[in-house]
Amino acid sequence: YKIAVLPGDGIGKEVMEEALKVLDAVSEKYSIDFEVNKYLFGGCAIDEFGKPYPKETEEACLKSDAVLLGAVGGPKWDDLDGDKRPEAGLLSLRKSLGVYANLRPATLFNSLRSASPLKDEILKDGLDVLVVRELTGGIYFGDRGTEKIDYGYKAYDTESYTTMEIERIAHIAFKAARNRKKKVTSVDKANILDSSRLWRKVVNEVSKEYPDVELNHQYVDNCSMQLIKDPSQFDVILTSNMFGDILSDEASQLTGSIGMLPSASLRGDKVGLYEPVHGSAPDIAGTKKANPLATILSVAMMLEYSFDMVDAANDIRKAVNDLLEDGYRTPDLGKGTILNTEEMGDMVVKYLK
Amino acid sequence: YKIAVLPGDGIGKEVMEEALKVLDAVSEKYSIDFEVNKYLFGGCAIDEFGKPYPKETEEACLKSDAVLLGAVGGPKWDDLDGDKRPEAGLLSLRKSLGVYANLRPATLFNSLRSASPLKDEILKDGLDVLVVRELTGGIYFGDRGTEKIDYGYKAYDTESYTTMEIERIAHIAFKAARNRKKKVTSVDKANILDSSRLWRKVVNEVSKEYPDVELNHQYVDNCSMQLIKDPSQFDVILTSNMFGDILSDEASQLTGSIGMLPSASLRGDKVGLYEPVHGSAPDIAGTKKANPLATILSVAMMLEYSFDMVDAANDIRKAVNDLLEDGYRTPDLGKGTILNTEEMGDMVVKYLK
Ligand SMILES: CC(C)[C@H](C(=O)O)[C@@H](O)C(=O)O
Ligand SMILES: CC(C)[C@H](C(=O)O)[C@@H](O)C(=O)O
Secondary structure, eight states, rough: EEEEEEEEEHHHHHHHHHHHHHHHHHHHHHTTOOOOEOOOOOOHHHHHHHHSSSHHHHHHHHOOOOOOOEEOOOOTTTTTGGGGSHHHHHHHHHHHHHEEEEEEEOOOOOGGGGGBBBBBHHTTTEEEEEEEOSSSSSTTTOOHHHHHHHHOOOOOOEEEEEHHHHHHHHHHHHHHHHTTTTHHHHHEHHHHHHHHHHHHHHHHHHHHTTTTTTEEEHHHHHHHHHHHHHHHGGGGEEEEEHHHHHHHHHHHHHOOOOOGEEEEEEOSSOEEEEEEEEEEHHHTTTTTTTOHHHHHHHHHHHHTTTTTOOOHHHHHHHHHHHHHTTEEOGGGGGGGOOHHHHHHHHHHHHHHH | EEEEEEEEEHHHHHHHHHHHHHHHHHHHHHHHOOEEEEEEOOOHHHHHHHHSHHHHHHHHHHHHHHHEEEEOOOOOGGTOOOOGHHHHHHHHHHHHHHHHHEEEEEEGGGGGGGGSSSOOOTTTTTOOOEEEEEEEGGGGGGGGGEEEEESSSSEEEEEEEHHHHHHHHHHHHHHHHHTTSSSSEEEEEETTTTHHHHHHHHHHHHHHHHHHHHEEEEEHHHHHHHHHHOOOGOOOEEEHHHHHHHHHHHHHHHHOGGGGGGEEEESSSSSSEESSSSSSTTTTTTTOOOOOOOHHHHHHHHHHTTTHHHHHHHHHHHHHHHHHHHHEGGGOOOSSEOOHHHHHHHHHHHOOO
């Protein structure tokens, strides 16, 4: 298997080192070879090539079975123009790979339950939500512009979806629900938006192919409340690029440990892009305080979705779960036996063996 | 003062009765006459006139100093087409009054602190956020459409803002912050959207006129996390129509008592639209369980913003606070001396006197 590794900026580089250690351990344990190559992406690529997603990186990513990404961005590049910033690279990467389905599980490890900002009584039925966010359409990629008018300017962006775009992401959500609690909540703003009305219609159509999966619809404003009020009502949340950006971050925060959350971006075949949900955290870069577990758990998602190595993926998850139960923590996870980034990577490898 | 009262549907009618009782008590106490007239709006107007915001209602609203609204909607009208539904009336009402600034305070009454879904340690510095949401622009009112394409359909909506629209809502937010903790957090998605980049630029310009107010910017996804992680960092949140819809509902839910939350929609002069944040709750309509306090506190906002009766407004707030301290509750507020809708209205009047 060919993996393009994009460590990125800030703590991205640091957590990636640990993730690759874990990948090595898996390689040994399962006697499978991974061809791992690193490429510049994000701020460091801007420094070297003047753009966040240089041609060389793109070519390598397009030829790989999976792309593993750390995190990008930092104050150094914050004042650049929109299309020259690290984030622009992220959008181009998603678009060029065609990974239209962003899967972001928000789960609470039992031993980290106290980290959640929510009261225990709300968490009594746990928290295990998978946000399936459309990733290559909607207002992120629609027509936009700014024009001079009589007084000042007028700027616009276009939210747009086609039947095909909605169908394919809906299939991903219903299939994911089949392996979980068999419930999809589709989130839109169909009382206002034409794109949402089409969204709802197409999702209803697709749902007919999954009679074993329950479907309900929520308006986005209501969903932002329900997530806080009663998160255990959710299994899979299916939504647009923009709403998914907001709701998946909200769901992540409910776990209280965003340093633990992986993500996968898929496109229906085996190719995928895997990255932690957290950012490049310039404030703690270089201090060895970064939590590598989100990236390590992203490796697990890669093994499962791109390489069909479900056992290896579960091994990693079990290792992480067990070491947390035994009290090992990075500083962001609260009280326990505190490890630095490197020590935490080593600990996962140790538990894996 | 001329007030157009639109009780609406479901519990809207019930809570409005109590709000008008309180208004009567204020009228008596301060020897001020209010001219109160009721009009059909929402589902009940659809039943009578075939549209949610009939001409007669519109004419009356436009001639009034303030509009007091209960809540609209219900299952009976859920299957109607977009432009014939109760919600469409809400949009037309906002637009026809020109109330471009929606003020939604999310505050936690001390005696209801335990109702919040958030842990005590997160609430130790309280929760007192005012969301200032742009209400007559953005994707709610932009160009939209659905067209047939080769395979299925393509539907689109346009998010658009002009310098003028952003300036006037920014002024409202900075002025509101001056009477509070002097901090504005402007929320956008300027790393992606052109409309957000204009938004940020104009807000920065306007902020120069308010050197005493601190301004910071947050991306909407980050704000949805920060609200849960550390709500006490916020004073005034200034944002667009769509983001405000989501974030104000999220902030409301953090109080745990949405039955307590009022709102005001303003336009720079004294005219305003006042309504509770909660909906028409068809499930409890007719059971006398509805909490009238959000509507009663909306009356307080009306007295303050439209009629400059700050003392009367504070009297109402003190009455509500005191009766809560004394343990009186509607069923949605948890344990205490439980009152029904009518009894709660009477209790506010009693504490007012
Ligand atoms: C950095 C930004 C462009 C990006 C997004 O909005 O998609 C991020 O918030 C995310 O969720 O991956
Ligand atoms: C009912 C709906 C159209 C409305 C909105 O989205 O503005 C509501 O959610 C609100 O916030 O007042």
